[in-house]
Amino acid sequence: MDVKGKGALVTGASKGLGAALAEELARAGARVAMVARGSEQLLQAAARIRAAGGEAHAIQGDVADKRQAHAIAGASAAVVGPIELLVHNASTLGPTPLRLLLDTDCEDLDRVLEVNLVGPFRLTRIIAGAMALRGSGLVVHVSSDAAVAAYPGWGSYGASKAAQDHLGRIFSVELQPFGVRFLTVDPGEMDTAMHAAAMPESDRSALARPEDVARRIAEMIARAEQFESGARLVAAPSLEAR
Amino acid sequence: MTPARWPRGDALSERLLVVDPRSQRLRDSLIRDLPQFLRRGDLLVVNDAATLAASLLGRGPGGAPIEARLLGTSPRGGFRAVLFGGGDWRTPTENRVPPIPLALGSRLHFAELSAVVEWISPSSTRLVELHFDREGAELWSALYRVGRPVQYSYTAAPLELWHVQVGYASRPWAAEMPSAGRPLRWELLSSLVRAGVCLAAVTHAAGLSSTGDAALDRALPLAEHFEIPSATVSAVSATRARGGRIVAVGTTVVRALEGAAAQHAGSLVAGAGETDLVLGPDHHPQIADGLLTGVHPPTASHYALLRAFAPADLLARASSYSDRAGYLCHEFGDSWLLLES
Numbered sequence: 001m002d003v004k005g006k007g008a009l010v011t012g013a014s015k016g017l018g019a020a021l022a023e024e025l026a027r028a029g030a031r032v033a034m035v036a037r038g039s040e041q042l043l044q045a046a047a048r049i050r051a052a053g054g055e056a057h058a059i060q061g062d063v064a065d066k067r068q069a070h071a072i073a074g075a076s077a078a079v080v081g082p083i084e085l086l087v088h089n090a091s092t093l094g095p096t097p098l099r100l101l102l103d104t105d106c107e108d109l110d111r112v113l114e115v116n117l118v119g120p121f122r123l124t125r126i127i128a129g130a131m132a133l134r135g136s137g138l139v140v141h142v143s144s145d146a147a148v149a150a151y152p153g154w155g156s157y158g159a160s161k162a163a164q165d166h167l168g169r170i171f172s173v174e175l176q177p178f179g180v181r182f183l184t185v186d187p188g189e190m191d192t193a194m195h196a197a198a199m200p201e202s203d204r205s206a207l208a209r210p211e212d213v214a215r216r217i218a219e220m221i222a223r224a225e226q227f228e229s230g231a232r233l234v235a236a237p238s239l240e241a242r
Numbered sequence: 243m244t245p246a247r248w249p250r251g252d253a254l255s256e257r258l259l260v261v262d263p264r265s266q267r268l269r270d271s272l273i274r275d276l277p278q279f280l281r282r283g284d285l286l287v288v289n290d291a292a293t294l295a296a297s298l299l300g301r302g303p304g305g306a307p308i309e310a311r312l313l314g315t316s317p318r319g320g321f322r323a324v325l326f327g328g329g330d331w332r333t334p335t336e337n338r339v340p341p342i343p344l345a346l347g348s349r350l351h352f353a354e355l356s357a358v359v360e361w362i363s364p365s366s367t368r369l370v371e372l373h374f375d376r377e378g379a380e381l382w383s384a385l386y387r388v389g390r391p392v393q394y395s396y397t398a399a400p401l402e403l404w405h406v407q408v409g410y411a412s413r414p415w416a417a418e419m420p421s422a423g424r425p426l427r428w429e430l431l432s433s434l435v436r437a438g439v440c441l442a443a444v445t446h447a448a449g450l451s452s453t454g455d456a457a458l459d460r461a462l463p464l465a466e467h468f469e470i471p472s473a474t475v476s477a478v479s480a481t482r483a484r485g486g487r488i489v490a491v492g493t494t495v496v497r498a499l500e501g502a503a504a505q506h507a508g509s510l511v512a513g514a515g516e517t518d519l520v521l522g523p524d525h526h527p528q529i530a531d532g533l534l535t536g537v538h539p540p541t542a543s544h545y546a547l548l549r550a551f552a553p554a555d556l557l558a559r560a561s562s563y564s565d566r567a568g569y570l571c572h573e574f575g576d577s578w579l580l581l582e583s
Contacts, residue, residue, distance in 0.1 A: 033379070057379035070403040071386030074292055074414040078382045082290075082412045129428065130290050130412035133443050134473065174428075177435055 001138050001181075001224045004029030007080035009073075011035045011063050011123070012090030014042035016192035017142065020214035021087060022046075026054025028218060030085065033076035035059045055080070063090050063119035064111070073126040082134070083127050085221065088120035088164070089142040091157075096197040098153035109156045116160035121167055128171070132178035138224050140217070141168045141184045143232065148186075154198075165232060172230030181229040185220060187213045188236025208236060243539050243565050245396040246574035249405050253425040257569055257576040259537070261560045263552040264582040268563055273425045276534075279579055282438030283486035285477055287530075289420035289494045290443040292411035295389030295403060296418075299330065300352035306342040308350055310357075310372065311392050312385075313417045314447040314467060320360055320373040322464075324453045334395045335454030341368060353388045355381075366458040382414075392418055392450065396572065406573075415467065416448040421573035422492030422535050440481065442474040446498040462543060465518040468498035472512035478529060479510075489581060490530040493547050496521060499529040523549035532581030537564055537571045551580040 012018035013034035036042040049056035061068040094112040131137025146154040147161035172182035191207035216235040254274035296312040307328035327339035363369035406419040447467040501517025569576040
């Protein structure tokens with residue numbers, strides 16, 4: 001998908017992978033709506049992109065809230081035009097340090113599912129109908145290897161990401177006749193605030209930089225038509241790229 | 243006619259009256275049976291405008307209560323709006339008190355937002371243009387925090403934005419939901435596409451259906467902004483070429499298609515524009531062959547437009563049948579399909 005001139009919406013865009021991906025997309029000419037809960041970092045990230053000559057707009061809101069999801073979609077389309085690329089990057093680990101499932105409060109699992117599963121579902125439901133009607137569009141789910149492998153302590157997050165992966169697969173078959181494509185991308189382990197919260201003891205020098213992973217994901221988006229819709233891709237950069 | 247007071251759970255089970263101007267027959271049906279009345283090669287054109295959170299409650303000069311119903315952005319960068327005095331949707335629009343007199347430069351406050359009156363219509367002082375104190379994403383985010391959907395006194399409770407969006411809503415251009423498309427669930431659209439019916443979109447800034455101000459109501463619909471994508475122009479010519487029929491979903495789609503065609507000597511051209519075309523019995527539609535529309539009470543302006551698709555006596559029969567048969571009206575109500583078999 002050539003994103004030049006197209007409306008793109010990236011959630012969780014105030015920092016880490018989301019901010020880096022918004023920057024890559026804007027560099028490729030997309031008109032980017034950047035969504036996050038927090039205000040200050042988000043405004044700064046959008047201002048950085050605009051200073052570099054890209055188009056970026058900060059839309060503050062919580063994807064886990066139904067009313068705000070409608071506001072996010074409406075405000076985004078108002079400022080960047082019809083959304084042709086939707087990137088679900090926002091996610092939460094739940095309480096850290098991570099807990100075993102038997103120690104996980106039901107309410108904490110609820111919150112993780114709201115942010116990581118129901119939030120993306122709702123936003124796709126609001127936005128992808130217009131894509132389907134016009135016969136094209138791309139929805140990207142940022143996932144994790146915790147969606148596939150069973151790591152102790154990663155129960156809420158892993159289950160939410162596994163469910164999100166499957167949501168993408170089912171959306172992809174339902175919307176296949178309408179030309180709307182879905183991709184799930186596992187970014188690999190990155191040096192982000194989220195990773196530090198989950199695994200504070202890990203060696204940061206062994207982790208990929210979000211900027212490098214964002215570049216890989218932007219390349220995948222550019223070649224989206226070459227992948228089967230619903231495919232799950234791994235975006236970890238090779239060692240040489242680090 | 244009885245209004246539907248709230249969205250019903252199962253849109254596909256809503257009623258559909260098929261009005262056939264050729265045979266002059268009425269056929270009682272359901273929305274889920276729409277594919278029976280369309281043929282392979284037909285084209286359904288919908289309005290993909292999302293509905294604005296257009297109703298803003300606030301205060302004018304001296305703290306006087308005021309409601310602004312936004313009609314969308316104007317070419318000058320502000321928002322056109324219709325103003326009301328105190329009260330809200332629970333009072334029928336015709337019983338609403340007018341806003342306190344405003345002058346150019348008057349400042350209005352809507353919670354966290356503030357706006358200045360930058361233009362007042364010569365035809366009614368209630369039609370104005372507002373310039374807000376913010377712009378871009380910051381303004382739009384605030385409008386969604388402060389605004390609520392426009393609704394009328396026959397509805398049962400406060401509406402949320404999701405009650406007034408069609409299933410393919412894109413840019414927020416519509417002051418009121420382009421409601422003819424509301425019952426088109428994706429299950430139905432999918433089966434239409436499997437049956438060889440094509441889909442296309444226009445975006446049309448649907449305005450208000452009632453302002454409560456007699457002078458302004460007479461002037462409805464006001465000029466409205468539209469955009470016709472080039473894919474829709476291609477779909478229309480391909481449909482014509484294969485002998486298919488073009489069915490507009492809603493009067494706003496008719497306005498966009500016919501308004502655009504009227505500006506280009508009868509042929510459809512891609513692009514954006516504004517139309518003040520008012521359709522009526524003397525207007526032979528250049529683009530649309532048929533119309534899927536919500537059931538509405540037989541007011542002059544709506545029926546005048548329907549008469550572009552069916553003769554007055556057939557519409558009168560359809561109206562009295564709908565009434566007798568218990569069809570519900572307004573944006574959450576049942577539907578009519580005006581289409582020659």
